[in-house]
Amino acid sequence: MASSIAELIAERIDAMPAGERRAAQTLVANYPVIGLKTVADFSQQAGVSSPTILRFVSRLGFHNYPEFQAALQDELAAQLQSPLTRTVTAPSPDSGKTSPVLEATLNNIHETFRHVSEKQISEIVARLANPRAKIFLIGGRFTDPIAHYMAAHLTIVRSNVFHLTGQESTWRDRLIDMGKRDVLLIFDIRRYQESLIRLAEKAHARGVEIVLFTDQWLSPIARFARHVIAGRTAVPSSWDSSAALFVMAETLIGELTRAMEAESARRIREMEELR
Amino acid sequence: MASSIAELIAERIDAMPAGERRAAQTLVANYPVIGLKTVADFSQQAGVSSPTILRFVSRLGFHNYPEFQAALQDELAAQLQSPLTRTVTAPSPDSGKTSPVLEATLNNIHETFRHVSEKQISEIVARLANPRAKIFLIGGRFTDPIAHYMAAHLTIVRSNVFHLTGQESTWRDRLIDMGKRDVLLIFDIRRYQESLIRLAEKAHARGVEIVLFTDQWLSPIARFARHVIAGRTAVPSSWDSSAALFVMAETLIGELTRAMEAESARRIREMEELR
DNA sequence: AAGACGCCGTACCGTATGTTACGAATTTTA
DNA sequence: TAAAATTCGTAACATACGGTACGGCGTCTT
Numbered sequence: 174m175a176s177s178i179a180e181l182i183a184e185r186i187d188a189m190p191a192g193e194r195r196a197a198q199t200l201v202a203n204y205p206v207i208g209l210k211t212v213a214d215f216s217q218q219a220g221v222s223s224p225t226i227l228r229f230v231s232r233l234g235f236h237n238y239p240e241f242q243a244a245l246q247d248e249l250a251a252q253l254q255s256p257l258t259r260t261v262t263a264p265s266p267d268s269g270k271t272s273p274v275l276e277a278t279l280n281n282i283h284e285t286f287r288h289v290s291e292k293q294i295s296e297i298v299a300r301l302a303n304p305r306a307k308i309f310l311i312g313g314r315f316t317d318p319i320a321h322y323m324a325a326h327l328t329i330v331r332s333n334v335f336h337l338t339g340q341e342s343t344w345r346d347r348l349i350d351m352g353k354r355d356v357l358l359i360f361d362i363r364r365y366q367e368s369l370i371r372l373a374e375k376a377h378a379r380g381v382e383i384v385l386f387t388d389q390w391l392s393p394i395a396r397f398a399r400h401v402i403a404g405r406t407a408v409p410s411s412w413d414s415s416a417a418l419f420v421m422a423e424t425l426i427g428e429l430t431r432a433m434e435a436e437s438a439r440r441i442r443e444m445e446e447l448r
Numbered sequence: 449m450a451s452s453i454a455e456l457i458a459e460r461i462d463a464m465p466a467g468e469r470r471a472a473q474t475l476v477a478n479y480p481v482i483g484l485k486t487v488a489d490f491s492q493q494a495g496v497s498s499p500t501i502l503r504f505v506s507r508l509g510f511h512n513y514p515e516f517q518a519a520l521q522d523e524l525a526a527q528l529q530s531p532l533t534r535t536v537t538a539p540s541p542d543s544g545k546t547s548p549v550l551e552a553t554l555n556n557i558h559e560t561f562r563h564v565s566e567k568q569i570s571e572i573v574a575r576l577a578n579p580r581a582k583i584f585l586i587g588g589r590f591t592d593p594i595a596h597y598m599a600a601h602l603t604i605v606r607s608n609v610f611h612l613t614g615q616e617s618t619w620r621d622r623l624i625d626m627g628k629r630d631v632l633l634i635f636d637i638r639r640y641q642e643s644l645i646r647l648a649e650k651a652h653a654r655g656v657e658i659v660l661f662t663d664q665w666l667s668p669i670a671r672f673a674r675h676v677i678a679g680r681t682a683v684p685s686s687w688d689s690s691a692a693l694f695v696m697a698e699t700l701i702g703e704l705t706r707a708m709e710a711e712s713a714r715r716i717r718e719m720e721e722l723r
Numbered sequence: 724a725a726g727a728c729g730c731c732g733t734a735c736c737g738t739a740t741g742t743t744a745c746g747a748a749t750t751t752t753a
Numbered sequence: 754t755a756a757a758a759t760t761c762g763t764a765a766c767a768t769a770c771g772g773t774a775c776g777g778c779g780t781c782t783t
Contacts, residue, residue: 183565183567183568190729190730190731191671191730191731192730192731192732193730195666195670195671198666198670198676198678199666199670201563201678202563202664202665202666202676202678203525203664204528204563205528206521206524206525206528209484209521209524210521211769211770211771212770212771212772213769213770213771219666220666220668220670220671221731221732222731222732222733223732223770223771223772224731224732224733224772224773225730225731225732227771227772227773228730228731237771237772238770238771238772239739239771246481246484246485249481249524250478250481253479253480253481272699272702272703274698274699274702274703275557275561275695275699278695278698278699279554279557279558282550282554283554286550314600315597315600315601317596318593318594318596318597318600319593319597321592321593321596322590322593322594322690325589325590325593326590326687329687408698408702410702410705410706411705411716412601412604412701412702412705414698415597415698416691416694416695416698419691419694420550420553420691423549423553423683423689423690423691424547424549424550424553426687427547427549427683427685427687428547428549430685430686430687431685441686465759465760465761466760466761467760467761467762468760486739486740486741487740487741487742488739488740488741496761496762497761497762497763498740498741498742498762499742499743499761499762499763500760500761500762502741502742502743503760503761512741512742513740513741513742514741
């Protein structure tokens with residue numbers, strides 16, 4: 174027995190043909206507002222034809238579309254009428270429904286940000302906003318994708334962003350391009366990689382400003398780093414979560430975007446024109 | 449200036465004639481559901497005639513009834529998207545410290561998981577746990593790092609994991625290795641990339657099972673996908689956040705690790721010995 | 724490889740829905 | 754108290770919306 178329409182869909186979505194499944198997915202993704210609009214709107218959003226929408230609601234057990242909408246409205250009314258149900262069933266199903274890994278991850282994110290000061294962030298952002306500085310990024314085995322992600326976004330708002338990739342010998346030679354004004358962002362969590370430590374040491378010797386993203390036990394690179402972001406990584410599993418570092422990277426991107434609003438807007442406009 | 453329709457009503461209700469005031473009161477009492485139903489329903493509930501309802505919405509500044517309904521729906525959508533902003537911002541003292549981007553990100557993660565059923569996750573995990581299936585991963589411009597990250601972790605717990613990287617021509621040829629038993633994980637958010645759509649279409653034609661990680665507007669690839677994970681990406685900035693998808697990827701990794709506990713433990717032990 | 728089945732979209736239809744005109748009733752003003 | 758203005762409902766109207774029949778297409782079966 175399904176109490177809500179969302180559950181009903183989850184039950185039957187497997188028995189649906191491709192088109193109707195697509196309808197089900199868009200409804201779930203925009204639940205429930207899209208279902209309150211017209212069949213035409215719904216079908217367009219889902220990328221299928223209107224009859225498919227009607228067949229979809231029919232398969233859910235409704236005799237016609239208005240009956241389906243009425244059910245959605247009743248559900249909505251029941252949900253909105255009693256603020257208790259909302260605070261009990263909606264926001265805190267975290268405890269019952271969500272997996273322990275997710276819960277730990279959210280905790281990690283919170284904790285990580287609690288231990289990072291605004292000043293620290295603004296200082297890093299200020300440094301990244303300097304257009305004359307070159308920015309290099311690199312990460313370890315599991316964290317290099319985050320470095321890559323961050324590089325992709327930094328490239329949007331400013332120039333001179335370089336993601337060090339490939340073999341160690343390749344990017345080790347890039348040291349020659351790094352100077353006092355430049356910044357090296359390193360992601361390194363357990364088990365800390367020897368190659369990264371060597372790189373950090375040499376870069377530090379050249380006067381490069383190092384920003385380190387690591388775990389709460391701190392990579393040895395911290396010794397050379399100007400700024401250290403220590404993210405919580407512990408989850409109830411045999412591996413370490415990098416979600417906190419990922420969110421931290423996004424936050425820096427966001428702050429930097431805001432700080433460079435004028436310049437980055439112009440840059441983005443130019444990029445659009447190049448397409 | 450009134451931000452919500454409810455406020456708009458409160459502002460003007462004194463200047464209304466009796467009939468329209470009744471309409472306003474019933475709308476506030478059953479907000480907003482009654483306004484989503486037909487004019488006839490609304491008028492009957494309020495005990496007035498339909499033209500009175502029309503005059504009422506007209507007095508609120510809307511040109512016609514559908515426009516009024518659209519406004520209600522938009523408001524509802526905005527409200528439902530972030531059910532936590534209200535319950536979180538008030539009680540938690542963090543709200544002063546944390547940036548709006550971070551808050552939105554945490555909301556996105558919550559919302560994303562709310563719209564994904566456990567069954568969906570367990571089915572995907574079951575498929576990934578099949579040792580005979582080959583697993584291919586690929587992503588778009590900003591999401592490919594997530595694919596890369598996930599691939600790095602999947603490699604730990606099982607074999608036959610391939611991250612499609614480099615030029616399009618390179619990985620397009622890998623299609624030949626894909627068969628009915630295999631799984632293709634695609635990350636694709638706005639703006640959806642043509643090349644990925646083409647790949648998905650061809651893979652689908654070969655009977656490959658596609659798992660799509662996209663945003664709430666659903667990449668066109670959803671048409672070919674067996675499973676669709678719709679992550680919230682909206683943050684108060686000019687770019688889209690991928691954090692929800694990242695956490696979702698980690699969750700799948702965690703679940704898979706648990707599901708393959710016996711085998712993966714043996715595999716990890718073997719890897720340790722190889723060092 | 725040929726047939727059968729089921730799915731999906733195009734085109735059309737009937738109707739429920741929003742809309743408007745007009746007159747009765749009620750309130751306001753002189 | 755009478756006239757004027759405003760409000761409100763009845764009834765007729767047009768349109769857009771939900772619904773359906775049909776044919777093409779892909780997929781699975783024997």
